[in-house]
Amino acid sequence: MAYRRLVSLLSRRREWAPHFQTPQRVHGKTVCKHPTHHPARNQKLLHTGRPVMTMMKLLSVDELFAKRSLQEHLKKVEKEYNECLQAVTYSATDDECSEDELKEKRTKVSLLAPLIQSIRELDKKQQEITETEMLLKDMLTIQVLELLIPEEEADMSDLVLEVTAGVGGQEAMLFTAEMFDMYEGFARYHGWSFDVLEHMSSDLGGLRHASASISGSQSYKKMKFEAGVHRVQRVPKTEKQGRTHTSTMTVAVLPQPTEISFTINPKDLRIETTRASGAGGQHVNTTDSAVRIVHLPTGLVAECQQERSQLKNREKAMKSLRAKLYSMKLEEETSKRYNQRKVQIGTKGRSEKIRTYNYAQDRITDHRISMTVHDVRSFLLGEDLLNEMNSSLQEFSNQEALMELLEEGNQAEP
Amino acid sequence: MWWRRTLSRSCRCCLGCGRSGAKGIWSLHTRPVCSAPALPAGRITALQALDVWKRHFEEKGVTEPEHSSQYIIAHLLGAKTIESVDQQSLTQFLSKEKTEQVWQLCTRRLSRMPVQYVIEEWDFRDLTLKLRPPVFIPRPETEELVELVLTDLQRHPGAAETRRQTCLEVGCGSGAVSLSLLKSLPQLEAFALDRSQDAVDLSRENALRLGLQDRLKVYHMDVIKDAERMLGLFSSISALVSNPPYLFSEDMATLEPEILRFEDHAALDGGEDGLNVIRQILALAPDFLSDRGRVYLEVDPRHPPLVRRWTEENVEGLRYAETRHDASGRPRFCILQKEESHKDPDQD
Numbered sequence: 001m002a003y004r005r006l007v008s009l010l011s012r013r014r015e016w017a018p019h020f021q022t023p024q025r026v027h028g029k030t031v032c033k034h035p036t037h038h039p040a041r042n043q044k045l046l047h048t049g050r051p052v053m054t055m056m057k058l059l060s061v062d063e064l065f066a067k068r069s070l071q072e073h074l075k076k077v078e079k080e081y082n083e084c085l086q087a088v089t090y091s092a093t094d095d096e097c098s099e100d101e102l103k104e105k106r107t108k109v110s111l112l113a114p115l116i117q118s119i120r121e122l123d124k125k126q127q128e129i130t131e132t133e134m135l136l137k138d139m140l141t142i143q144v145l146e147l148l149i150p151e152e153e154a155d156m157s158d159l160v161l162e163v164t165a166g167v168g169g170q171e172a173m174l175f176t177a178e179m180f181d182m183y184e185g186f187a188r189y190h191g192w193s194f195d196v197l198e199h200m201s202s203d204l205g206g207l208r209h210a211s212a213s214i215s216g217s218q219s220y221k222k223m224k225f226e227a228g229v230h231r232v233q234r235v236p237k238t239e240k241q242g243r244t245h246t247s248t249m250t251v252a253v254l255p256q257p258t259e260i261s262f263t264i265n266p267k268d269l270r271i272e273t274t275r276a277s278g279a280g281g282q283h284v285n286t287t288d289s290a291v292r293i294v295h296l297p298t299g300l301v302a303e304c305q306q307e308r309s310q311l312k313n314r315e316k317a318m319k320s321l322r323a324k325l326y327s328m329k330l331e332e333e334t335s336k337r338y339n340q341r342k343v344q345i346g347t348k349g350r351s352e353k354i355r356t357y358n359y360a361q362d363r364i365t366d367h368r369i370s371m372t373v374h375d376v377r378s379f380l381l382g383e384d385l386l387n388e389m390n391s392s393l394q395e396f397s398n399q400e401a402l403m404e405l406l407e408e409g410n411q412a413e414p
Numbered sequence: 415m416w417w418r419r420t421l422s423r424s425c426r427c428c429l430g431c432g433r434s435g436a437k438g439i440w441s442l443h444t445r446p447v448c449s450a451p452a453l454p455a456g457r458i459t460a461l462q463a464l465d466v467w468k469r470h471f472e473e474k475g476v477t478e479p480e481h482s483s484q485y486i487i488a489h490l491l492g493a494k495t496i497e498s499v500d501q502q503s504l505t506q507f508l509s510k511e512k513t514e515q516v517w518q519l520c521t522r523r524l525s526r527m528p529v530q531y532v533i534e535e536w537d538f539r540d541l542t543l544k545l546r547p548p549v550f551i552p553r554p555e556t557e558e559l560v561e562l563v564l565t566d567l568q569r570h571p572g573a574a575e576t577r578r579q580t581c582l583e584v585g586c587g588s589g590a591v592s593l594s595l596l597k598s599l600p601q602l603e604a605f606a607l608d609r610s611q612d613a614v615d616l617s618r619e620n621a622l623r624l625g626l627q628d629r630l631k632v633y634h635m636d637v638i639k640d641a642e643r644m645l646g647l648f649s650s651i652s653a654l655v656s657n658p659p660y661l662f663s664e665d666m667a668t669l670e671p672e673i674l675r676f677e678d679h680a681a682l683d684g685g686e687d688g689l690n691v692i693r694q695i696l697a698l699a700p701d702f703l704s705d706r707g708r709v710y711l712e713v714d715p716r717h718p719p720l721v722r723r724w725t726e727e728n729v730e731g732l733r734y735a736e737t738r739h740d741a742s743g744r745p746r747f748c749i750l751q752k753e754e755s756h757k758d759p760d761q762d
Contacts, residue, residue, distance in 0.1 A: 177501070196497075203461070205501040271741045273554070279715065280742055281555050282661055282682050285672050287481050287529045287536075289554060291741075308485075308494055308537035310554035311561070314741065 074119060081112045149401045154255035154330060158215035159223055160197065160323035161253060165208050166229065168247025171236040173206025176249040178380055179230060180210050183223075183251075185382025192216030197304055197316045213256065213319050220255045225393040227253040228354035235359070244360060248353070254323035255330065262326050269321075270294045273310060293317045300324050364389070369396045449474075450521045453514065457507040460487055460499070467520045474524055477670065482529050486519050489533040494542075526671035538590045541597060541624060545588055548678040549616045552590040555740045556657050559712045560594045562738060562747055563653050566708060567599060578603055582648050582702055584637050584656040584695055585609075587681060589617030589630070591655055596626045603629050605648060609636035610678055638694050650704040657712040658691040660684040688714050693724065696750070700731035703752040708735070715744040725750060 064070060084105040161183055165176040187194040195213040202208055214223065233246050272292040278284055290305035291313040302321035304313040355366045357376055364379050365372045371392055379385040451470055458466070464483050471479030484496040490512060493499045508516065522532045530536040530551045535544055538552045539560060545551055567579055579602050583592045586606035596604050608614050614634045621627040635644060661682045666674075673682070684690050692711060699709050709732070713721065718737040725734050731753050740746035 199497040201497070201501075205505065273741055275554060275740075275742050279665075280740065280744060281553060281712065281714065281746065282657075282659070283665065283669065283673075285528050285530075285551055285553070285670070285677070286478065287485055288478060306495060306497055309539055309557065310741075311539055311557040312537070 077112060078116060078119065081109065081116050084108045084112075145402060146398065148405065149398050150405065152221075154224075154257075154326075155218075155221045157220050157258065158213065158256040159220040159253055160211055160213050160256055160320055161223065161226075161251070162211040163207065163209065164250045164252070165206065166248035166250055168245060170202065170204055170206055170238060171232075171245055172247035172249055173202045173208055174204070174237070175206075175230075175232045175247050176210075177201070177205065177207035179249055179251065180207055180212075182380045182382040182386065183214075183226070184212070185380075186223075186386055187214050187216070187219075187382075189383050189387065190216060190219070190222070192219045195316075196306055197320050199306060211320055213316070213323075215256070220253070222390055222394070223253050224255075225390055225397070226251050228352050230355050230357065231353055232357045233359065234357075252327075254327040256319070256323045257326040262322065262329070264295070264322065264325065268296050270296055271314065275310075289313050291317045293321050295321060295325060298325065298328070300328070366393065369393060450517065450524060453517055457510075458513065459507055460491060460504045463487055463508065463513070463516050464496070467516075470520075471523065476523060476526065477672070478529075482523050483520065485529050486523060486532055487516055489535075490515050490519065494537065525675075527676055528672045531676060539594045539597075541590070541593060541620075543588050543590055543593070543620050544616065544623060546612070546616060547676045548681075549610065549613045550587040550677055550681040552588060553657075555746055556591060556712055557594075558738075558740055559655065559657060559710060559747060560591055562749065563591075563595060563655055563710050564598055567595070567602070567653060579652045580605065580650070581653040581655055582651045583607070584654070585613075585658050585681065585691070586617050586632065587613050587657075589620045589632070591657065592617070592630055593620055593624055593626055595655075596629050597624065605631050605633070605651075607633040607635040607637070607644075609634070609639075609680065612678075613681075637691060637698070641694070641698060644698065645701055648702045650707075651702045652704060652707050654695070654699055654702055654707065654709045656691075656695055656710070658684065658695060660688045660692065660712070660714045660717065662686065662688045662714070684714075687720070688717065689720065689724070692717070692721065693728075696721070696725055696729050696732060699750070700729065700752055705752060705754060707752045709748075709750040711748045711750075712746060713748055715746065718745045718748055721748045721750075 087105050088102065088109055163176050163180050163183075165173040168175070184194050193213075193215050195215075196210065197213055198209065198211040200208040200210065229248050229250050231246060231248050233244055235242055236245050236247075239245065270293070272294065274286055274288040274290065275284065287308070288305075289308060289310035290303065291310060292301065292303040293314070294301050300321060302317045302324060304317040304320065306316060307313050354368055355364060357364050357379075359376055362376055363372050363374050364376060364385075366389055369392060371389060373379065373385050373389060375385065379389075451466060454466075464487055467483035467487075468479050471482055476482060488494065488496045488499055491499050491503050496504075519532050523529065527547070528551060530545045531547045534546060535542055536551065537543070539557050543552070563581070567581075579599065581592065581595055581602060581604050583604065583606040586592055586608050589606065592604040592606045596602055606617055608617065611634055614632050617630075617632045618627070621630045621632070633647070637644065659680065659682050661669075661684055663683055663686055665688075666679065666683055669682070684692065692713065695711070696709065703709070711721070722734040722737075725732055733751050733753050735749045735751045737745050738747040738749065
């Protein structure tokens with residue numbers, strides 16, 4: 001918000017500068033130069049107009065304003081104005097002033113009003129500028145810190161999201177469906193694409209397992225904090241006696257590598273379709289276009305039956321497989337690095353209970369940073385509330401990464 | 415068409431045998447080909463309808479009972495697959511009209527009509543095509559045929575800047591192959607032909623629906639009977655593509671009812687060795703193709719060595735380039751290339 005104020009401030013300043021050159025139009029307009037305490041830096045950020053034509057010993061506006069005598073005079077004028085205003089306002093009840101005196105005071109008020117208004121505006125602007133400066137400084141400080149933190153190899157990539165119902169039967173599956181919807185909302189909130197790769201629902205509207213390919217700016221970077229076990233505590237819809245149950249679901253976040261960075265040898269794959277039996281081709285007509293791909297060296301499997309086109313199913317299954325293989329590769333490489341951290345991303349994090357959704361108390365608690373927010377219904381929309389929590393997790397993680405970096409640096413020093 | 419009459423009888427009969435139609439279309443002697451479950455008295459949900467019809471298809475020996483009911487009902491709910499239908503739509507009660515539609519379409523499936531004809535559409539690569547009997551329903555293998563052609567055409571966009579890439583499809587059916595190529599290659603111009611007027615009409619219709627009609631010309635022609643006319647029409651083609659009838663005549667009898675009863679046999683039967691149409695295409699190919707232009711054929715898994723030998727012995731100017739396999743690992747595609755012309759280089 002303050003950044004926007006700064007921009008509007010800058011644009012307005014460009015309007016002011018010309019006015020400064022035509023003194024006859026100064027009256028009624030605030031003229032102000034930037035505070036002098038940081039001249040060098042402000043010359044870059046806060047641009048002023050051209051300086052006025054030089055005359056011998058002409059004081060700059062700043063110098064004038066800095067003069068104590070001027071400040072005192074301004075105070076005097078303000079005092080006078082306030083007194084006159086008061087007198088004029090309460091003249092009806094007060095018989096202290098005569099008609100003529102009142103008239104004189106009224107005139108003074110109207111004469112001084114523009115000046116007083118300008119002074120007040122000036123004060124206001126001074127304050128705004130100070131605030132904005134501080135904000136800018138904060139922003140830059142944060143930027144420096146963020147740039148210090150080493151980026152993960154996968155931070156720039158897209159991802160495959162996998163949700164799986166855990167303990168709790170039908171209730172767990174219903175919760176899984178709600179979570180999948182929440183992440184679809186989150187993707188929409190950030191303008192990412194959300195392409196369902198797999199979707200295995202149960203009879204009563206729950207979700208056993210589903211996966212989606214999410215792509216967009218910073219998608220993996222943000223979503224990685226959602227990986228782990230999520231726990232819900234509420235009275236299930238099917239529960240007749242009103243008892244609270246605890247069910248779980250697991251979220252896995254697999255970074256999606258680009259074609260160049262990670263290639264799979266087609267010879268390592270076995271592709272299974274229903275066309276496999278018989279002669280295939282023109283001999284058979286089928287609507288079963290499900291595809292299952294097995295990566296022979298590792299035994300990893302991906303399947304898809306989301307589409308009517310077999311080719312599309314194959315493409316989606318490949319996407320899923322690539323993400324799984326890449327994730328496996330990354331885990332091997334980074335498991336040592338992340339072992340110490342609280343905010344886990346990776347194998348350790350997968351079985352860790354990271355968050356609890358408690359309906360009775362209407363709260364969501366993230367256990368990694370001990371953060372609680374309220375309003376479960378709104379949270380499950382995947383919008384502001386989830387984003388806030390996610391940002392906090394990110395900040396915490398950044399801090400930990402930074403600390404780690406500094407520690408390494410300290411240890412390295414002789 | 416014999417199948418149309420069977421359809422209408424079975425449909426109307428099942429929907430209301432009690433009604434003696436004011437139009438008096440059906441006679442009392444009509445025996446229903448199918449016996450569908452009666453329309454439910456009360457209201458039912460989509461989930462319940464899925465279950466009713468799945469069981470009924472199973473009872474009547476209809477293949478892929480679960481998929482059939484899922485695709486038909488999903489289609490009526492405005493989705494392509496049952497997975498993409500939201501929970502609410504599945505658990506809500508269907509309107510009377512919608513229920514009747516479900517019954518009507520599922521009853522068609524009872525007669526072993528392929529699902530693609532029942533819902534009158536299907537997906538092929540990234541297109542959705544309108545489909546109607548008896549025009550041949552594109553198979554998944556053919557999606558890979560398109561992939562082969564695309565890879566080559568994208569790698570070699572054409573020698574001269576002035577000369578556009580062109581392709582010729584023999585036996586276009588619903589237009590799947592040509593339209594897929596056109597969709598992926600904005601610079602391509604396509605010619606397609608089919609001996610069936612139904613196929614020609616359907617290809618044109620699909621072209622229009624996909625906005626590709628400007629770059630596709632469809633001809634009602636038979637590659638065997640109209641060979642001379644074709645020679646006058648097509649030349650300097652970059653790619654000749656075909657999924658020709660390639661079944662062995664003796665295999666026709668073993669086909670499932672979905673194919674035998676509803677698809678055009680002429681689109682399937684390739685003669686005693688399945689190569690009748692293929693031979694004709696190969697014989698004419700050198701005259702259609704530009705130099706280094708290629709032929710792409712989908713064939714029966716037994717064909718590739720036969721095609722290679724026959725071409726070597728009978729077609730001058732055409733070299734067998736390679737055999738490619740489909741996703742199931744079967745030899746499925748033959749690629750042949752026009753040899754460099756030894757004629758006068760000015761004649762092109």
